[in-house]
Amino acid sequence: MGEHIIKLPDVGEGVAEAELVEWHVKIGDIVREDMVLAAVMTDKATVEIPSPVDGEILWLGAEIGDTVAIGSPIVRLKVAGEGNVRQQGGAVASEPPVKLPTPKPETAAPAAKIPPAAAAAAAEVKPAPPASKSTGVSVSGAPRPEGEKPLASPAVRLRAKEAGIDLRQVAGSGPAGRIGHEDIEAFLARGPQVAKASGLTRNDAVEDIKVIGLRRKIAEKMTLSKSRIPHITYVEEIDVTALEELRAVLNKEKRQASGGGERPKLTLLPFLMRAMVKAIADQPQLNSLFDDEAGIIHQHGGIHIGIAAQTPSGLVVPVVKHAEARDIWDCGAEVARLAEAAKSGTATRDELSGSTITITSLGAMGGVATTPVINHPEVAIIGVNKMMVRPVWDGTQFIPRKMMNLSSSFDHRVIDGWEAAVFIQRIKALLETPALIFVD
Incomplete structure (x- = not known):
């Protein structure tokens, strides 16, 4: 029998370390080749670490929430044959021996030596009788x-x-x-x-929950965004009655997509994305990344729209690349594909990075107004609030209209309040007259 050391493999180009977010095994488990041992996370992408050999788990090299460097030992296995760790005096090993801590066996603590005098005194002490109920x-x-x-x-x-x-x-x-x-x-x-009549009791329990994995990544990103970016939030009301009527008509048509199959069902997001593309054409500075340490604004030609999506693990931002080159149905199909990948945990690092501007939406729970946090190092984020039917004065009477607020935040170091207002007003005009979205 021998030992086999498993090291944390390279989980992505340029990644020097990863956070251990889950163990699938424990010491003493028997594992088979290709069985998943652990999961690590970096840049919001989770990577599973499989076993290259059969064996028995002898040692685990990290705890949940630990940051592990690439190439560091994380598992030691007992395997049939020599393994990849040679004993001293043996043949030349394929890699230098790795010194790993060995779990200390649990042993009973030795009985303390009691001086004879103390033992005699203790012998004289008799246990007190139980207290009387009365x-x-x-x-x-x-x-x-x-x-x-x-x-x-x-x-x-x-x-x-x-x-x-x-x-x-x-x-x-x-x-x-x-x-x-x-x-x-x-x-x-x-x-x-x-009092017993209420049937309520106090609960003084305190549970300590370690912040790990995606939740820690989110906390770090939000702290960075709020500590470095002076936010300005602009809220505008949008009449989406005509847009909703057009969307309903388009969704009734069963037309084939250019790549085959039926066109996807359109939500509000593809219309908003196309409106943003048109507005950015007039104000390209909104599609920028601000390197505040170097004092450089990287203004991008390609419009890569991040779509903030809630998953069982937390908030992630899959990215629709080159929205400027996609029509409204292509945008809808890509949003649906990325949303499914994000929820199932199969989205790649490339699909979760590279955005130049972000949309955030809480759907039906979107509230009347929100104050979105900018996705650092971007300079703008567009927040979609829920749609509601409200009475609107048309000059002679109140009529029911489908209304929705856009709550959008901007980096005030780069975007002035006037520029933010012009940008949102352009989007408002396109959404309220949706036929303009299709005019090149």
């Missing part, structure tokens, strides 16, 4: 049956009144359940319970 102070705090009047002296009743205690909730330790001062003190020491 004399011991009860801490159960069980409330009395309905209508039963608690027994207590006037002094005890005054003490309870001053402390805000309902004596019906205090168990008495005196004869016939009489409540004494010691019972009041015991009740205060453990904390008063809520």
Whole structure:
């Protein structure tokens, strides 16, 4: 039998380390070749680490949440044959021996030596008899049956009144359940319970949850964005009645896509994406990344729109690359494909990176207005709020219209308030007259 060391492999170009987010095995497990041992995360992409050999787990080199350098040992296996770790004095190993900590076996602590005098003294001490139910102070705090009047002296009743205690909730330790001062003190020491009529009890539990994986990545990114970018948020109301009517008509048509198959069902997002492309053509500075350390604004020609998506693991941002070269149906198909990949956890690092401007939407839960956080190092983010039917004055009467707010944030170091307003007003005009979106 030999030992085989598994090191953290290269999980992506330019990646020097990764965070361990999940173990699929434990010490003592028997694993087979290609069985998944662990999962690591970098740049919001999760990578599974398989076993290259059969063997038994002897050692695990990191804990959940640890950052592990590429090439570091993470698993040691006992395998048939020599393995890839040679003993000293053997043949030349294919790689230098790796010194790994060996788990210490759990052993019983040796009995402490007690001096003879102390042992003799301890022998004289006899255990105290259990407290009598009639004399011991009860801490159960069980409330009395309905209508039963608690027994207590006037002094005890005054003490309870001053402390805000309902004596019906205090168990008495005196004869016939009489409540004494010691019972009041015991009740205060453990904390008063809520009256039995409500059926509620206090919960003082505190659970410590380690921030790991995607949640830690999100926390780091949000901290970076809010600490470095001075946000300005602009909220505008959009009448999407005509857009919704056009969308319903287009979705009823069963037409083939250019690549074969039926065209995808259109949501609001493809229309917004095409409107953003047209607005960015007039204001290309909105499609930029700001390197604040170098003091350089990288203004991109390609419009790569990130779509913030909620997944079971947390928020991720898959990216629709080159939206300027996609028509409305192509945008819709790509959004649907990326959303499914993000939710299933199969999105690649390339699909989750490279955005130049982002859309965030909470769908039906979008609220009336939000204050989106810019996806650093971008300079703008467009927030979609929920659609609602509201009465709108048309000059002679109130009529029902489908209204929606856009809540958008901008990097005020790069984008002035006037520029932000012009950008959103251009998008508003396109969405309210959706035929313009199709005019080149």
